[in-house]
Amino acid sequence: MATTTAQPMGSLPSGLGICTTAPDVFYLPELVFGGLVWILVASTLVDPPNPLGWVMFVSVFCFVMTFLWMVIFAARGHKNSSGWAAADFAYHGLAAIFYLSAGVDLAFITILSKGESKIYKIDIAAVVFRIFAHPATLLYFIHAILSSIRWKNF
Template sequence: MESHVFGLLVWTLIGGTEYLHIPALGWVMFVSVFYWVLTVILFLIYLTMAHTRIPQIPWTILGICFNGSASVLYLTAAVICAISLNVAIRERYYFISWVASTIFASLAMVSYAENTVVNFKSWRSKSEET
């Protein structure tokens, strides 16, 4: 759940600035908004227990793939944010927002990576039972 909050913070912190002056931050916005929307959708699916009505989908493997891809892409987003800070030094007004977005992108990456490990352990324990 914290990955959802961190992702929201990333795109709101960047979205509130003139990030279009640094084209690489467009990638960060894409990653954060894309995974935020998908995380909300998956959260609602689990909250409403809709996943129990669709047993054809391997939810644990879906979680591994989703969280794993989010980890990797948030890693690229955090690195891009960090590299973009050199340009942001000239734009002193936005520097703090971009530093904070770098930190929250890193926290989102760690959170998604932790969820990947949890889903993998769950999948492995289910495969060992059969």
């Protein structure tokens, strides 16, 4: 009979456990999609640049914070407390809202520039950005929901 070492409900993972537990398995896909968003935003020419600045802030902020959050959990830098579980839920909820707002901003600017065909064709990267931003938003949203369940059961 095989035994499994399941993580007790309400405890935070550490070490390689972040690669096997329910909400924390989303760290790597969040980093992959966030990195792709960052690359595509950096290669996009959007006029006016203000919404692009917000999109770039969101992609860089979420990428760096997710990486730091993953390193803290992997290095066992957290204490198994409800404060860390609440912070995990709060961060991933905020990241989902940020990515959703960034996608809406860039879609609005792309629609506004549709009449200018030269700029619109250059902004094809902005359209591709939305292809990667939607899964990133979904991953952060699912991570936030699962983190809230973990926090509630803590």
